[in-house]
Amino acid sequence: MEVERISDVTEISFPKLGWTFHIDPTAFTVFGLQVQWYGIIITLGMILAFVYCLPRLRRFGLDLDRAADAVIGGVIGGIIGARIYYVIWKWEDYAWDWKAIVNTRNGGLAIYGGIIGAIAVGLLICKFRKVKYLPMLDVTVLGLLIGQGVGRWGNFVNQEAFGTNTDFFLGMTGGRIQDTIISQTQIGGDMYQSGIEMYWEKTVHPCFLYESLWCLLGFVILSWFSKRRKYDGQILLMYMAWYGAERFVVEGLRTDSLYIGNIRVSQAVSAIIFVVSVIIQIVMFFRIRRDPESYELYCSTEESRLLIEESRRKRLGLSAEDIKIGADDDDEGDFDDDDESAFDDDEDDDSDDYTSPEEDGGSDDEDESDDDAPEEDNDSDEPVSPDDDSDPEEGSREEQASGDDESGENDESDEPAAEDEQDESAESDENDDIKEENAEEDDENGTDN
Numbered sequence: 001m002e003v004e005r006i007s008d009v010t011e012i013s014f015p016k017l018g019w020t021f022h023i024d025p026t027a028f029t030v031f032g033l034q035v036q037w038y039g040i041i042i043t044l045g046m047i048l049a050f051v052y053c054l055p056r057l058r059r060f061g062l063d064l065d066r067a068a069d070a071v072i073g074g075v076i077g078g079i080i081g082a083r084i085y086y087v088i089w090k091w092e093d094y095a096w097d098w099k100a101i102v103n104t105r106n107g108g109l110a111i112y113g114g115i116i117g118a119i120a121v122g123l124l125i126c127k128f129r130k131v132k133y134l135p136m137l138d139v140t141v142l143g144l145l146i147g148q149g150v151g152r153w154g155n156f157v158n159q160e161a162f163g164t165n166t167d168f169f170l171g172m173t174g175g176r177i178q179d180t181i182i183s184q185t186q187i188g189g190d191m192y193q194s195g196i197e198m199y200w201e202k203t204v205h206p207c208f209l210y211e212s213l214w215c216l217l218g219f220v221i222l223s224w225f226s227k228r229r230k231y232d233g234q235i236l237l238m239y240m241a242w243y244g245a246e247r248f249v250v251e252g253l254r255t256d257s258l259y260i261g262n263i264r265v266s267q268a269v270s271a272i273i274f275v276v277s278v279i280i281q282i283v284m285f286f287r288i289r290r291d292p293e294s295y296e297l298y299c300s301t302e303e304s305r306l307l308i309e310e311s312r313r314k315r316l317g318l319s320a321e322d323i324k325i326g327a328d329d330d331d332e333g334d335f336d337d338d339d340e341s342a343f344d345d346d347e348d349d350d351s352d353d354y355t356s357p358e359e360d361g362g363s364d365d366e367d368e369s370d371d372d373a374p375e376e377d378n379d380s381d382e383p384v385s386p387d388d389d390s391d392p393e394e395g396s397r398e399e400q401a402s403g404d405d406e407s408g409e410n411d412e413s414d415e416p417a418a419e420d421e422q423d424e425s426a427e428s429d430e431n432d433d434i435k436e437e438n439a440e441e442d443d444e445n446g447t448d449n
Contacts, residue, residue, distance in 0.1 A: 003015055003201060006176045009159075010023055010176075012159060012173075012174040015171070016170075016171060016203075023157050025158055031063065035158040036284065038158055039252050041149075042109075042151045042154055043153040046276075047149055049143030049147040050075075050143070053140065054068060056233065057310055059133050059227075060135040060139045061299030061301065061308070062308075065315075066130065067131055067132045068135055069129055069293055070131050073121045073125040074118040074122030077120060077122065078115070078121075081121075082113040083107035083110075083113070084113060085112060085117075086108045086109060086110040112269055113268060122136065129268035133393075135299065137235075138232060138233065139223075139235040142222060142235065145215045145219035146213065147215035148212075149215035150212070155207075158176075159175075161207050161208050161256060163204050163205025163253035164196065164204065164255060164445035165200075165204055165248075165325070166205045168203075170206055171202075171203030171205065172203055173200075177425070178201075184198070186197050191255055205253045206379075210253075211247070211250055214246040218239070218243065222239060226237065230292075231288065231295045232297060234284070237277045237280055238277075240273045240277035243273075244270045245274050247266060247270040248267055248274065251270060255311040322379050375389040
């Protein structure tokens with residue numbers, strides 16, 4: 001599809017969709033410094049990646065304090081690595097302009113350089129902070145997919161990273177795109193040297209859109225699968241295969257690829273990453289199928305639990321004594337059935353040792369009557385009733401025994417318990433009769449005296 005020449009470099013158009021945008025790459029100016037939309041969008045992608053990853057570190061068995069350092073360091077390393085990677089392959093453009101090396105506001109970040117830099121710096125911090133790097137990489141690549149999916153829209157604003165000519169309904173064009181094609185197809189231009197035939201009159205593939213949609217779709221899929229992973233590092237391998245396949249295809253459409261001879265560097269790297277990832281996943285599949293018990297997620301280990309608990313307690317400001325084990329509170333709160341039954345037994349024992357005032361009343365009354373009687377009664381030759389030799393606390397002991405029998409038989413049925421209650425009441429009535437007879441005899445003795 002042929003399009004008209006666009007004089008406005010800020011204009012971006014999708015002719016078959018009827019969409020036209022006017023976007024100035026410069027968002028605003030602060031103290032004479034131009035802030036580009038490219039940098040803002042990249043920053044937004046990183047923020048969203050942080051927002052997603054940090055709360056989910058615990059799900060991967062990582063404590064926030066240590067892992068956050070690795071994430072932050074990885075982001076910084078990724079930006080530096082992406083720029084260094086790009087500058088190396090475009091050294092002829094920067095050899096005599098050192099200031100331009102640090103100027104990334106207009107683009108010039110290579111994704112594979114960013115991945116290498118992020119992994120290198122992140123792993124160093126993981127080793128220093130004693131963070132397991134495979135679970136760390138699993139959660140990091142999920143955030144990376146978000147950052148890539150959002151960050152690619154910076155290419156849209158700058159009208160860069162576009163593909164070859166196409167009649168596809170998503171084909172796009174723009175004032176800066178047309179200017180780039182005209183300049184790069186001239187003798188000495190990058191497209192001319194690469195042998196790529198391009199025409200400004202035609203629309204081009206929106207490679208930024210393809211990669212953005214692919215990365216966001218990959219994020220949804222891998223995020224869902226992360227809850228079902230079988231081993232640490234599986235999400236990393238899936239990311240490598242997913243992104244490697246996409247980048248191999250899209251890189252073949254782009255017109256600004258980095259070359260070694262006639263080989264597109266990113267396309268070759270993508271193919272290698274994809275093949276290696278698939279091979280490793282196949283090997284791991286058969287290993288786990290053969291011996292699933294030998295593979296355990298780090299988040300399921302005792303080490304992970306203790307580190308997470310330690311981090312939580314530190315944030316709460318608890319003492320080091322509480323932190324050292326990380327399970328003191330759990331020991332206090334975890335009671336099994338045996339512990340509870342032990343407490344119940346203690347309560348039963350206490351209740352059995354307790355004697356009501358009514359039960360002790362008989363013996364107290366008898367003691368008082370004995371104390372009030374004259375001393376001659378002790379020397380009396382009159383035979384003492386056999387009932388006087390009975391233990392005044394016998395009823396109490398019998399009630400205790402019956403109470404123990406009752407508590408033991410309650411576990412079997414309710415009917416024996418009712419019978420025990422009847423026996424207890426009968427024994428209590430007998431004791432009351434004995435007490436009344438003793439009192440009558442004491443009265444008779446007093447009358448005789």
